Amino acid sequence: MPALITERAIPVHNASMSRRFWPIWLASAVCLAAGVVLALGAFRPNGDGWPTALYLLGVVPLALGWLIAVRAPRGPVGAAVAWLAASLLVVPALDAWGRAPWPEADFVGALGVVAWPWQLTGLLALLLVFPDGLLPERRWRVVAAGVPVSALAVGVAMTVTIDYGEPRYFTAPVLVPEPIWLPLMISALGLLLVVVIACGASVVLRYRRGGDRTKQQLRWLILATGVVVAVMVASWIVTSFELVGPEAYSAFLLGILVLVPAAVAIAVLRYDLFEIDRILSDSVAWFLTTLIAAALLAAGVVLTGYLAGRDSAIGLTGSVFLVALLLFPLHRRLHRAVGKVLDRDRTVLVEQIERFVEQVRDGSAEPEDVETVLRSAVRDPELTLLLSDPAGTGLVNLAGTTQDPPEDRMSVPLRTASADIGVILVRPGSMRHLRRVKLAASAARLPIEVSRLRIGLRRALTDVAESRRRLVSATIDERRRLERDLHDGAQQQLVAIGMQLRAAQYRLRAGDPVSADLELAVERLESTVGELRRLAHGVRPASLDDGLPAALARLGAECPLPVDFEVEDAASSEVVTVTAYFVVAEAMANVLKHARASRIGINVERQEDGLRVAVIDDGIGGVPADKGLTALRDRVGSVGGRLTVTSEPAGGTTVEAVLPCAS
Known part of the structure; x- marks a missing residue:
């Protein structure tokens, strides 16, 4: 049964296809008959040859x-x-036929x-x-029916209103009176x-009303008919001034x-084979410019x-x-104006990206916004811009994160001329969409290049x-190890030696001259131990073992000036803790040496962007904001922090450091 149904369906399909193609078969028959007549008439002994x-x-x-x-059979x-083709071939x-010595030549002519x-009907x-x-x-449908009706009406009006005499004698069977034929002809032509x-x-x-596809297709027809009309007008002009004979219409025939x-x-x-929008816009712009x-x-x-005479060369x-x-x-302005009408998508795209490029140049926009601008310009919210990592690790997004397409x-x-700098990923679409993306990428070349360089x-x-940070952390660890070695190693050994010498001194008789020498040796050992303790404290203060607040409190207790504390016990890394301690210690030392202050304030608090350390005095001020404190600036900068100095004459000085807690 399925086979039977298939066998019966095939003839029905063929019949429908035949009905669909019968207008073309009829047009082919008309073209064939007209072509034979034209060929015979052109190449007969008295024919006109090439024009026909x-x-x-x-x-x-x-x-x-x-x-x-x-x-496209539908x-x-x-x-x-x-x-x-048939309508254009029938009349010639x-x-x-009318110019050839053939039967009924008068009537056919x-x-x-x-x-x-x-x-015109075709x-x-x-x-x-x-x-x-x-x-x-x-x-x-009425208009479609009016196409053959209007052509027939004009033909009939011409037939019954004009008496065709020589060279071929022909008179219509019926001729309307002269008072009627003019309104009749005007009505038919109207x-x-x-x-x-x-x-x-x-x-x-x-x-x-149409969508993008319909508009693209219509632009092809508009461009072709526009060229044909321009060629036809040019043919009229050159023949009217007798510059060229009837051969001028050959270009019009080729066009149509x-x-x-x-x-x-x-x-x-293949409506998206070429950029018809751009071709049409450029053609119209040049045509208007020429006119x-x-x-x-x-x-x-x-x-x-009129002013200087007709023969004035000047x-x-x-x-x-x-x-x-x-x-x-003139052409630039016309091209822009025509582009907004005939090639609006492309013109708007280029203008939008050019505005963004200007904003990047004057600093009012970030080059990394180029992906958002490209998405808006080409109307593709899924567009993704991936750039080649300058380090050679592959493709990265604008945030610098590696991403596979x-x-x-x-x-x-x-x-570029020397390397691939990235790719733009878009959703699959037409060739026109792909050309728009390439155009957008070309227009946005500057911010794309800048974004890639900024990533690097x-x-x-x-x-x-x-x-x-690794170097600073390693230095801090080395200082801690050195401090521990000094405390637990050399210092303990020297203390042990001093105790042994003191024990030996106690065993000597009173008045023994060796006792005085041992006393001097023990004193020097105690002085050496004190010096080692001072050095160990400078490498890394041992007081930091109890935390930053305790170490700063001990530092304030040794200060000859009153110190006000507002210290928050904020958790931070060893590097930040040591750096904060030395910022306070060095700033306090500068206050004691130069500020002539009566009081010092120390403030340590946790903020969103890090640990804030501030040392405030009420001294003479006048410290330059961007000069001095070089060692302190280098110490803060070594952990990625920033140091600011605020100092007004006779208004005191504030030294503030913000240290990243993640260091």
Whole structure:
């Protein structure tokens, strides 16, 4: 049973395909018949040769119509392109028949004269159905029906109102009176004009309602038809001034027979093959620039001719110079204005990134914000910017963290002349989206490069800071070991020796001269032990074993000035604790030497960014904020802290250090 169903389904499918292609088959038959007539008429003994044979290029839109119909069978565009070829070939074929010594040449020639509106029907039908069929409203069906009706109306009006005499004698069976034929002709031409305007309006309406894909496709058609119209106008101008003969219309025929069908085929099959937005915008901008420049040049020539005479070389040279001077700024402004209309996405993208680059240059924006700006510019919230780590460890994000690119993203490489600097990862999309990302990456080259360099600089500074902290920590550990060795080693041995000498002294008889020598030796040993204790205290104060508050209290107790304490028992590393102690000790020493103070305040407290240590005096002040205390600044800086000095003349001095607790 399934096999039977399949066998019966195949003919139905073939029948539907045949019904779908019958308009193209009919157009092919018309093109074939017209092509034969044109070929015979062009190459007969008295034929005109190449001008008529040029219409044989109608095979191009016919072939493209078949290609579109096969590759995109659901739409009517393929049939419209095929009928574009047929409508363009029929009228010249009738004219070629009328000029040849063939049967009914008079009638066929006259028919060719009144059939010219039919050449518009193919293009008008294409405008109505491109790119995805008629618009849904009923009025557009009326317009579609009006295309052949208006062409027929003009042909009939011309037939019944004009008496065609020599060279080919033909008179219509019915001729309307003269008072009637003018309103009749105007009405017929007016109907045709209304249909043409309605077909153009359908393109505008479809463009305004359509999505990105539809707008991209319509831009291909707009560009092609715009070029054809410009070439047609140029042909009219050169033939009107008799600069070129009828051959000038050859370019128009090439445009309508080749350029328009090719643009339609690309729009349907590969609409994102090129940057049509940019091509269209640049073309319109240059066209407008040319028109305005020509108008300015003509106005300048007329004005200088009026002021200095027609043959004035100076006036002509001045006009040309003025136009050349205005050409570049004029084109730049026109290009920007046209781009906002025809290539708005690209223009807005570039302007947004250029504003950000200027903000980075003047310091009002951080270069690391480039990823956010790129996401907004290309409308891809999942865009990710990964940069090559200057250390050569792979790809890192803007925070400097190593990150592997996901496999489901498209990557746009970022390269310089000498190296790869990173990639931009975007969601899979069209070629147009990929080109936009590349354009955005090119425009944002400066902040991307700066972000990469800053990652390397931050990493280098971090490595230096960590290395410095390790060195300081190793120094503190070495000082602790040395202090312990001095206390538990040499100092204890010297004390033991002194005790032995004192014992030996007690065993001597009174008045023994050796006793005096032993007394002197014991005194020197005690002096040496005191010196060792002082050295050990300078390496690392033993009082820190009881904590920073106790060590500072002991330091204050030895100070000759009154000391006010506000010391918080905040947990910190050994490095920070030792550094805080020496900051207080050295600052107090400076107060005693130079400040002439009557009181000292010591404040130690934990803050969010570290341990704050402040030594405050009420002395004479006047200490430079950025000079002096070099040793103290180096000590604080060695652990990644910062030291500030606030001192007003006769207002006392405050030495404040903020030490990172993680050191």
